[in-house]
Amino acid sequence: MNKKDITISTILFGLIIIIFTVYVSITFVPSVKHANKYYKVYLGGEKIGLISSEEELYNLIDKEQKVIKDKYNVDKVYPPSGLKIQSVLTYSNNTMSAKEVYDEIKDLDPFTIEAYEVNVKKDKYNKKFFILNKEDLDKAIKNTILAFLTEEQYENYKNDTQIQKAEENMQITDIYFDQEVTIRKTHISTEEDIITSPDELSIFFLFGTSNLTNKYIVKATDTIEEIAYKNKLGVSDFLVANPNIVSEKALLAVGQEVIVAGINPIANIVVESFQTEKQTITYDTKVEYDKSLNAEDMYIKQQGTNGQSIVTYATKEMNGVILNTVLISEEVVSAPVDKIVVYGGKNIVYVGNSTYWAWPTSKPYRISSSYGYRVHPVYGGGHFHYGVDITGTPNKNIYAIQSGKVIAADYNSSMGYYTKIDHQNGYVSTYMHFAKKALVSVGETVEKGQLIGIMGSTGASTGRHLDFRIQKNGQFMNPLSIYQ
Structure with missing residues (x-):
């Protein structure tokens, strides 16, 4: 074989290789592994697992917590405050169902509801409590004010209808809190003591507790002054605690129940x-x-x-x-x-x-x-x-x-x-x-x-x-x- 024949053979072989390579590149489709969008679930900083839909988990929590809905008379229940969900792209398909995640977290951390956090602050004093309805706070504040003023005095001040009299008169110039009172809507744990009624909040606002155990049953010959003294109260404090009793000279009925707790308003x-x-x-x-x-x-x-x-x-x-x-x-x-x-x-x-x-x-x-x-x-x-x-x-x-x-x-x-x-x-x-x-x-x-x-x-x-x-x-x- 002469030199010319070798050159032609080499060229033909190269062409065959090129044609084969082009063919393979056109006809061969490689297997590509796609990343999936999932959601990592954490509770209190600890990883629970992957889920495919955070909305499905939220809806399941809301659906399953009927007891909480009935207790607080709310339409929706939310995840625990320590629950964090982060979207991720991952090649892993090792996911949990929303039901599996729910079953794992339901007894670990309390669920939450939408309510209000109230803060009362002045200097080093800081009192925080939770209420279900914002309107209840307005009513509680009014009831606390009416413990120290008559309704006529308060309404005349609020409506700017106070009348100047020559004798025995009170002209109110200002009513305010001695502390800063703020309120914000947020998700509150159902393990917190959430005040759910305006009457309960009124008692809490005036006495510093909603669980009044200091009560007294009136006996024969009891007077308001004697009852107050026995229970280490001033007569004026007794009358504030019992707004239905109009004066220290009022007659009490035998067997009548009266409150003998000292007032301790949440906000002055x-x-x-x-x-x-x-x-x-x-x-x-x-x-x-x-x-x-x-x-x-x-x-x-x-x-x-x-x-x-x-x-x-x-x-x-x-x-x-x-x-x-x-x-x-x-x-x-x-x-x-x-x-x-x-x-x-x-x-x-x-x-x-x-x-x-x-x-x-x-x-x-x-x-x-x-x-x-x-x-x-x-x-x-x-x-x-x-x-x-x-x-x-x-x-x-x-x-x-x-x-x-x-x-x-x-x-x-x-x-x-x-x-x-x-x-x-x-x-x-x-x-x-x-x-x-x-x-x-x-x-x-x-x-x-x-x-x-x-x-x-x-x-x-x-x-x-x-x-x-x-x-x-x-x-x-x-x-x-x-x-x-």
Whole structure:
């Protein structure tokens, strides 16, 4: 074979190879493996498996949870909050059915429903709770406000129909929360305590719990004051807890059930107002001594007569408790006339009189907190208040109620600046929350009506006032009782 024949053979062989390659490339279709779109299911960060349809799983959850729907009266039930579904492209066909995934997760994590999360915040205070219907919150807030105002007062304020009256009137200028209250719609676990009715929410909002177990069955001879005292409540707190009882003088039926729980609102309701009221100006009793008469002799030189005035206060209240009140105006309708009593003063040294006491402040005044059980305005919680809080006076002077010796004049974090006077007849009077150091010193003898301090708000106090207390033979007593 010559060189020319080899070349032709080589060319023919190459052509055959090319033709075969082209043929194979045209006629041969390789097997291609396609990726599928599936959904990875996780619960609490742990992988459960693959499913082909997330919608099918959601629908199955909603269909199977009829018990939850009936309990909460809702139309739809949602997956647990810890359930996460992620779409993926994968070559794997190892999938689970929606029913298999449902059976695996149904007892691991609670399902959810659409409801509302309410947050109440101020400084370090943070209270969170859950409600089914947004409208229930509006009703609960209104019911809480009506625990401290009449419906007429509230509606007149809301509708801007308040009428200015010359006597005994309340002009509300503002109603607001002391804390920030926010609400948002979200999916709530059915293991949470979800409040489902407006009445339950109203109780929760006012008392801080929806499970009121503090109830009392009225017995024969029970009075509201006695029931309140037995259960460590102030009368005003008892009336707030039982809005169907209109006053402390109301008659109770034997066997009647009353609530004896202290109020503890979830959010504090603040009411600012101008309050106009008639006030009786009680007459003072002046004691004179006639040294020509024996000690056992006594006569009334002049009878006393009460006066009357119309006063207006700017007042700030929180949950029905006066935090601060300022006297705006006073119109004296009739001035009081002092009673003058003359005692025999022959051969005696006067050291005090336990029959007639001076009032410790100027007049008019308001009692912002009475002697007895109450919710502490600073610390919260129920406690016994051993004095009366006096505020709303025309000046800030504080006077000794009787002559005696100063036995304390100091400061502490609760009482603020204070002083105590021993009247040397078993009585000791205490005056708290001075604006600054007392104007008298320990060991000093003071006279009845002497200026001893300036009203302030030092110590545990919410506003300028005098906390006035009386002890008899070491035991606290209602300070107002010595003026009766």
